[in-house]
Amino acid sequence: MIVLENVSKEFNSKSGTVKAVKQVNIRVNQGEIHGVIGYSGAGKSTLIRCVNLLEKPTEGKVFINGVELTSLPLPKLRKTRNKVGMIFQGFNLLKTATVYDNIAIPLKLLGYNKDEVKKRVEQYLDIVGLTDKHTNYPNQLSGGQKQRVAIARALAQEPEVLLSDEATSALDPETTDSILDLLLKINRELGITILLITHEMNVIQKICDHVYVMENGVIVEQDTAINLFTKP
Numbered sequence: 001m002i003v004l005e006n007v008s009k010e011f012n013s014k015s016g017t018v019k020a021v022k023q024v025n026i027r028v029n030q031g032e033i034h035g036v037i038g039y040s041g042a043g044k045s046t047l048i049r050c051v052n053l054l055e056k057p058t059e060g061k062v063f064i065n066g067v068e069l070t071s072l073p074l075p076k077l078r079k080t081r082n083k084v085g086m087i088f089q090g091f092n093l094l095k096t097a098t099v100y101d102n103i104a105i106p107l108k109l110l111g112y113n114k115d116e117v118k119k120r121v122e123q124y125l126d127i128v129g130l131t132d133k134h135t136n137y138p139n140q141l142s143g144g145q146k147q148r149v150a151i152a153r154a155l156a157q158e159p160e161v162l163l164s165d166e167a168t169s170a171l172d173p174e175t176t177d178s179i180l181d182l183l184l185k186i187n188r189e190l191g192i193t194i195l196l197i198t199h200e201m202n203v204i205q206k207i208c209d210h211v212y213v214m215e216n217g218v219i220v221e222q223d224t225a226i227n228l229f230t231k232p
């Protein structure tokens with residue numbers, strides 16, 4: 001479960017203070033997929049980065065499965081952050097590492113032994129359908145395949161929740177659909193709670209249980225996806 005309570009984020013710069021996120025409340029129950037939609041500059045990216053404290057909220061509280069991240073001291077925060085997986089528009093893969101190693105290296109850094117690393121890499125490569133590409137380098141993969149590697153890397157750390165920052169925005173419509181199907185499968189079969197941000201209506205329509213519309217840092221409207229799209 002992901003809970004944001006009155007989360008605000010301000011940036012200070014020479015030209016003044018930017019209130020990127022204002023008093024946002026979100027509650028994603030266990031096993032649900034929620035989406036935040038809005039135009040560029042609405043504050044979506046800042047908001048989702050507040051969930052795993054890549055950005056420290058100026059105000060408010062963030063809870064992951066009841067644990068308040070915003071009050072944790074750094075060593076504990078690092079551990080709890082491992083429960084929060086994240087995928088990005090730009091995939092963020094290591095160019096000089098194979099598909100196998102892109103998934104294995106973070107696990108090794110987390111201290112898992114060789115057998116456990118191998119077991120997890122094989123298991124999650126299978127789930128994302130890339131077992132036969134394990135020796136490829138990222139530049140030998142399509143965009144959709146790169147995102148599958150990034151998804152396997154996130155899942156291999158066995159997170160309780162997954163954050164998606166415009167994960168399909170760099171992909172063509174067909175590839176987008178296949179990645180959305182994969183996210184849906186992960187949600188349904190592994191029970192992983194998902195919070196995503198997007199500027200694409202079809203992403204929301206296809207997989208989200210609940211939708212938040214963000215404008216100028218504020219959630220201006222929220223509803224179930226069905227209600228939002230069938231309201232007069």
Ligand code: ADP
Pocket residue numbers: 011012013018019020038039040041042043044045046047
């Ligand atoms: P979105 O993801 O919806 O496009 P962002 O969260 O990226 O929106 O940006 C929201 C607002 O916050 C914008 O006005 C942006 O310029 C500002 N902003 C984002 N990050 C920073 C930063 N590090 N420093 C200053 N302003 C920022």
Ligand code: ADP
Pocket residue numbers: 098100101114118122134135
């Ligand atoms: P090391 O700890 O030195 O990385 P490993 O035996 O874990 O040694 O792996 C050596 C390399 O062989 C890995 O970096 C990986 O690229 C590849 N490798 C190991 N096991 C597999 C596997 N089951 N499938 C694909 N590649 C593998």
